[in-house]
Amino acid sequence: xxxxxxxxxxxxxxxxxxxxxxxxxxxxxxxxxxxxxxxxxxxxxxxxxxxxxxxxxxxxxxxxxxxxxxxxxxxxxxxxxxxxxxxxxxxxxxxxxxxxxxxxxxxxxxxxxxxxxxxxxxxxxxxxxxxxxxxxxxxxxxxxxxxxxxxxxxxxxxxxxxxxxxxxxxxxxxxxxxxxxxxxxxxxxxxxxxxxxxxxxxxxxxxxxxxxxxxxxxxxxxxxxxxxxxxxxxxxxxxxxxxxxxxxxxxxxxxxxxxxxxxxxxxxxxxxxxxxxxxxxxxxxxxxxxxxxxxxxxxx
Amino acid sequence: xxxxxxxxxxxxxxxxxxxxxxxxxxxxxxxxxxxxxxxxxxxxxxxxxxxxxxxxxxxxxxxxxxxxxxxxxxxxxxxxxxxxxxxxxxxxxxxxxxxxxxxxxxxxxxxxxxxxxxxxxxxxxxxxxxxxxxxxxxxxxxxxxxxxxxxxxxxxxxxxxxxxxxxxxxxxxxxxxxxxxxxxxxxxxxxxxxxxxxxxxxxxxxxxxxxxxxxxxxxxxxxxxxxxxxxxxxxxxxxxxxxxxxxxxxxxxxxxxxxxxxxxxxxxxxxxxxxxxxxxxxxxxxxxxxxxxxxxxxxxxxxxxxxxxxxxxxxxxxxxxxxxxxxxxxxxxxxxxxxxxxxxxxxxxxxxxxxxxxxxxxxxxxxxxxxxxxxxxxxxxxxxxxxxxxxxxxxxxxxxxx
Numbered sequence: 001x002x003x004x005x006x007x008x009x010x011x012x013x014x015x016x017x018x019x020x021x022x023x024x025x026x027x028x029x030x031x032x033x034x035x036x037x038x039x040x041x042x043x044x045x046x047x048x049x050x051x052x053x054x055x056x057x058x059x060x061x062x063x064x065x066x067x068x069x070x071x072x073x074x075x076x077x078x079x080x081x082x083x084x085x086x087x088x089x090x091x092x093x094x095x096x097x098x099x100x101x102x103x104x105x106x107x108x109x110x111x112x113x114x115x116x117x118x119x120x121x122x123x124x125x126x127x128x129x130x131x132x133x134x135x136x137x138x139x140x141x142x143x144x145x146x147x148x149x150x151x152x153x154x155x156x157x158x159x160x161x162x163x164x165x166x167x168x169x170x171x172x173x174x175x176x177x178x179x180x181x182x183x184x185x186x187x188x189x190x191x192x193x194x195x196x197x198x199x200x201x202x203x204x205x206x207x208x209x210x211x212x213x214x215x216x217x218x219x220x221x222x223x224x225x226x227x228x229x230x231x232x233x234x235x236x237x238x239x240x241x242x243x244x245x246x247x248x249x250x251x252x253x254x255x256x257x258x259x260x261x262x263x264x265x266x267x268x269x270x271x272x273x274x275x276x277x278x279x280x281x282x283x284x285x286x287x288x289x290x291x292x293x294x295x296x297x298x299x300x
Numbered sequence: 301x302x303x304x305x306x307x308x309x310x311x312x313x314x315x316x317x318x319x320x321x322x323x324x325x326x327x328x329x330x331x332x333x334x335x336x337x338x339x340x341x342x343x344x345x346x347x348x349x350x351x352x353x354x355x356x357x358x359x360x361x362x363x364x365x366x367x368x369x370x371x372x373x374x375x376x377x378x379x380x381x382x383x384x385x386x387x388x389x390x391x392x393x394x395x396x397x398x399x400x401x402x403x404x405x406x407x408x409x410x411x412x413x414x415x416x417x418x419x420x421x422x423x424x425x426x427x428x429x430x431x432x433x434x435x436x437x438x439x440x441x442x443x444x445x446x447x448x449x450x451x452x453x454x455x456x457x458x459x460x461x462x463x464x465x466x467x468x469x470x471x472x473x474x475x476x477x478x479x480x481x482x483x484x485x486x487x488x489x490x491x492x493x494x495x496x497x498x499x500x501x502x503x504x505x506x507x508x509x510x511x512x513x514x515x516x517x518x519x520x521x522x523x524x525x526x527x528x529x530x531x532x533x534x535x536x537x538x539x540x541x542x543x544x545x546x547x548x549x550x551x552x553x554x555x556x557x558x559x560x561x562x563x564x565x566x567x568x569x570x571x572x573x574x575x576x577x578x579x580x581x582x583x584x585x586x587x588x589x590x591x592x593x594x595x596x597x598x599x600x601x602x603x604x605x606x607x608x609x610x611x612x613x614x615x616x617x618x619x620x621x622x623x624x625x626x627x628x629x630x631x632x633x634x635x636x637x638x639x640x641x642x643x644x645x646x647x648x649x650x651x652x653x654x655x656x657x658x659x660x661x662x663x664x665x666x667x668x669x670x671x672x673x674x675x676x677x678x679x680x681x682x683x684x685x686x687x688x689x690x691x692x693x694x695x696x697x698x699x700x701x702x
Contacts, residue, residue, distance in 0.1 A: 042500045046368070059510040060523035067503040069371055071364065072390055078361035082324070082368025082376075085352035089323035089374040092498060113364065116357030 005191055011037045017063040021054045025212040025219025027183030027226055028129045029055060032100070034186045035127065036066055038193035043096045044069060044083050048076040048110065050102035051136045052129070074109040076101040077117035080124045096197060097124035103144035104134040107164055118173040118202040125196055125203045128166065131211035139214035148267075148276035148284060151214070158275050162287060170204045171240060178204040179239035179248075184226030188237055188249040195239075208235045216271020225269060230254075232261040233292040238299070245298045255296055263288055302555070307477040309470035312440045313379060313405040313463070314339035315477075316447035317349075319485045320403075322377040323492075324352045324369035326362035330384040331417045332467040333407040337379065359384035363391035363402075370400035371506060373494030375451065377402070381467060382409035382423045389427065392460075396431030396533060398507050401454035401461075401492070403447060408579065408630070409467040410666045418667020419467040420630035421579060425639050431533050433461040433540060434608040436578040438564055440465075440475040442605070445551065448480065449559055452489050452547045457536045466580040466630075468667065484554050540609045562611035563618055564603030567593065571600030573683055574619060574656065577628040578604045578640065581663075581670060585628065588675035599679065604640065612647035619648070622656040624686035626678040630664040637695045638662060657686035660695035668699035 015036035022029055028051060036043065045068045047053055056064050071079040080099040087095050101110050106128035114126060133151045134140040141151040147162045170178050177199050181189045189207070196203040210225040212218065217225055229235040230250045237251040247255050254260050263285050267273045276284075307315065314336050317325070325344070327337035343349035352369070356362045359380050366376040380388065385406055395402055406424045410416040424434060435450060437443045443465050450461040465471060496504065510529060514522040524532070545560045552558030566586045568574060573592070575585035582603025592599035602618055604611070619625060629638035636642065641660040648655045659682040664670040678698065685691050 041503075044498075053509060056505055056508055058515070059505075059508045060515060060517040062505045062508065064505065065503050067498065067500070068505040068508075069368060070505065070507040070509075071368070072394055074360060075364040075391070078356065078364030079368040081354055081356070081361070082326075082365035082370075083372060085324045085354050085365060086369030086372030086374040086376075089352045089369065090372055092372065095498070095500075112358055113361045116361055119357070120355065 003191060004187065005194070007187070010190065013037070013041070015065045017065065020063045021057060022051060023211070023213045023219070025222045026051070027131070027209040027211065027222045028052065030186055031129065031181065031183045031189045031207055031209065034190040035098070035193050038190050039096050039098060039125075039197055042094050043067065043098055046071055046076050046079040046083060046097065046099040048079070048101050048105045049073040049136070050105050051131070052100050052102070054136065073105055075113055076105055076110050077122070077126060078113040080126070081117045081120070081122050084123055098127065099124060100127045100129060102134070102136065103128060103130040103132060104142045107143045107166055115173065118170065118175060118204070121201045123200055123202070125193070125205065127205040127207055129207045129209040131209045131214060132163070133214050135211050135214045146284065148280035149272045150275055151272070158280065162283075167206055173202065175204055176201040177239065177241050180206045180208070180235065180237055182208040182226050182230055182235060182237060183210065184223045184230065185237065185249050192239060192248070214272065217269055221269065225266070228261070228266040228269070232263045232266050233288050234263055234266060236292060236295055238295060245295065247295065247299050255299065260292065302478050302481055304476050304478050306474050307440055307444070308335065308472055308474055309440045309443050309465050310335035310407065310472070311339060312444040312477050313447055314343070315479060316444045317377050318343050319480055319482055320448055320451050320489055321375065321491075322349070322351055323374035324354065324366065324376045326354050326356050326365040326376070326378040328356050328359050328362045328378070328380065328384065330359070330381050332409060332471040333379045333381050333405065336405060359387040360391055363388040363395060366402045367391065367395050367398055367400055370402055371398065371494075372498065373492065375492040376400070377404065379405040379407070381407045382411055385423045385427060386411060392427055392430040392432060395460045397529070399458040399533070401451070401458055403450040403454055404460070404462045405443070405447060406462045406464045407467040407471040408464050416666040417467075419469050420665045420667070421464065421466070422631045422665070424462060424464045425631040427462070428608055428639065431459065431537065432608065433459055433537070433606075435461065435463045436605060436607055437463065437465040437470065438580060438583040438603055438605070440470055440473070440477045441557065443470065444477055444479065445555070445557055445559065448485055448489060449547050449551050453540070453544050455492050456543055456547070457540055458495065459533070459536050459540065464579065469580045480555055488551060488554055537609045541606070541611060544606055559605070562604070562606035562614050564601070564605050565618065566601040566603070568600035568602055568618060570598055572598040572623045573600070573679060574622055574625040575599070575601045575628060575675065575679070576604065576625050576640065576644065577601070578607060579630070581628055581630065584670065584672070585675055588672050588679065591672065591676065592679055597679070597683070610643050610647070615644060616647050616651060619656050620651070620654045624682040625656045625658050626682040627658055627660045628663055628675070628678060629660065632662050632695065641695065657682070657691055659685050659692050662695050662697045663699055665699065670699070674698045
């Protein structure tokens with residue numbers, strides 16, 4: 001179980017300066033701010049084409065005070081592999097390599113390079129911020145889009161297929177550490193990154209990043225939507241360290257109390273689910289329940 | 301004491317990488333270059349080459365690894381061919397735009413569809429617009445030498461370079477190769493010093509989004525727009541030929557083999573008719589030139605060793621006053637003609653008189669053997685076209701019998 005850092009003990013240095021080009025209400029920056037605080041100054045970030053590219057700004061200005069290497073859409077993890085190799089070859093010790101990519105650049109186009117880097121036990125941290133569609137290009141469907149959601153390429157018929165279970169895919173790579181984190185629980189983000197920072201090998205994070213622009217909810221509700229995802233076990237918080245699974249934060253509380261919300265409130269607040277059928281809701285709830293039960297069993 | 305070994309082209313390329321003390325190697329196999337990563341892996345595992353060896357899962361990732369490692373300041377290397385080269389196409393544009401001095405052998409092979417594993421140069425020709433320099437080797441000696449020269453030139457210009465050599469014809473053919481001595485290579489090619497030093501106290505964002513118009517930085521100083529950056533790449537390539545010549549001369553001073561001429565010339569000085577080709581074909585054309593000379597035709601050969609940057613001035617000067625030339629190419633820009641033909645015609649555009657009649661021959665695609673008889677046919681037709689005043693209407697293909 002991760003050590004819970006007290007708020008007053010967070011490092012004061014800010015790596016993301018006020019004012020950036022992300023959408024109002026974007027969840028990503030909340031988490032990214034804490035990720036960079038956890039990893040510190042000697043960090044190089046690999047950023048493929050995604051919303052985070054936009055966060056990093058337009059030349060010649062950037063609000064992110066971290067060494068960043070921008071790269072092509074499919075290359076977050078191969079770029080990270082190259083950074084790790086280059087640092088080693090040139091005798092640069094003590095640098096951390098972080099790759100941060102969206103669900104498009106992870107579940108879809110980036111899966112090859114991520115799987116390759118992970119299989120090689122490349123010593124880096126990979127974060128997939130998951131806003132459940134190709135949001136940077138206007139909310140087109142990805143394999144992270146949940147069944148029943150409207151996107152700009154499923155504009156009339158909601159997406160049929162369920163969301164890919166990416167944590168299972170990454171677990172199949174024998175990683176020393178992988179975890180789910182949520183923008184609505186930045187303390188949990190910070191603690192897990194502090195823990196992961198000094199583990200050697202490929203560490204993977206699945207970060208839930210609610211998106212008001214693509215999910216169709218008021219910009220002020222991002223933290224609320226993200227919390228609902230955890231409270232209804234749509235997105236449980238857990239970590240797997242050397243194969244041992246532990247629930248964390250709010251999800252651990254729910255496991256103890258049994259107070260798990262049905263998904264209806266979560267779905268009702270988002271415009272992207274306005275055409276979801278009762279059958280799709282039932283199937284969604286069933287998947288959530290089955291996954292939650294399996295996590296509970298394994299965490300025992 | 302320089303040793304002569306019997307080496308295949310792939311062995312020569314791997315040896316050159318070892319001598320160049322490459323620091324990061326991205327390894328991925330594709331016929332006919334697979335021996336390159338294999339040989340390098342054994343060098344690394346035996347301790348003969350101190351290098352980070354990344355056994356990537358695709359060519360796209362191979363170039364991704366090289367770009368990132370090069371940005372950090374490591375001398376980076378990978379090799380590929382055909383579909384593998386095509387797979388990394390977007391990364392080639394990225395590497396050139398990112399100004400990283402990667403050197404990459406390409407064992408020229410035809411592109412699918414349909415499948416071929418055999419030789420032509422369509423693969424690298426298709427990449428000629430990416431901003432990479434391109435060298436075409438005539439034999440395995442040039443392979444080992446030009447990889448080393450490529451690193452020196454690439455690191456000076458901050459432009460990546462592909463060193464191309466014909467698949468199977470050179471990659472798999474054993475030839476005597478003088479292996480440069482390590483101490484001399486070290487003298488010729490010092491360690492790579494990157495243009496930016498990593499500094500945690502002064503973080504930078506590399507290769508971000510750049511708008512069309514120049515924008516002021518926080519101090520109000522105008523920074524380049526996208527075109528400004530791309531113009532700088534073009535400028536470096538426009539300044540590249542003298543740098544290549546100088547490095548080629550320096551190499552010659554150290555090793556006795558000079559590469560200060562972007563063109564290989566064989567009996568070309570007094571030739572009325574010229575074969576113009578790239579790669580091993582230029583080497584083979586010298587046989588045909590000898591036969592023509594015996595028949596009383598003043599024939600010669602020009603081999604285009606440096607294709608990008610395009611040695612327009614050197615070529616124009618070399619063909620001036622000749623009557624006819626056969627431009628032999630193992631590639632074509634579909635819908636038009638051979639790329640070398642087009643480039644040469646463009647270079648000759650400003651010439652008033654003294655231009656040879658050019659005839660274009662598409663040969664050797666998919667490994668089709670180009671015989672001396674084929675070359676003699678192309679010579680006859682070229683000379684006839686010049687004599688009759690009836691130039692070709694379109695390129696002639698030799699080798700597609702069915």
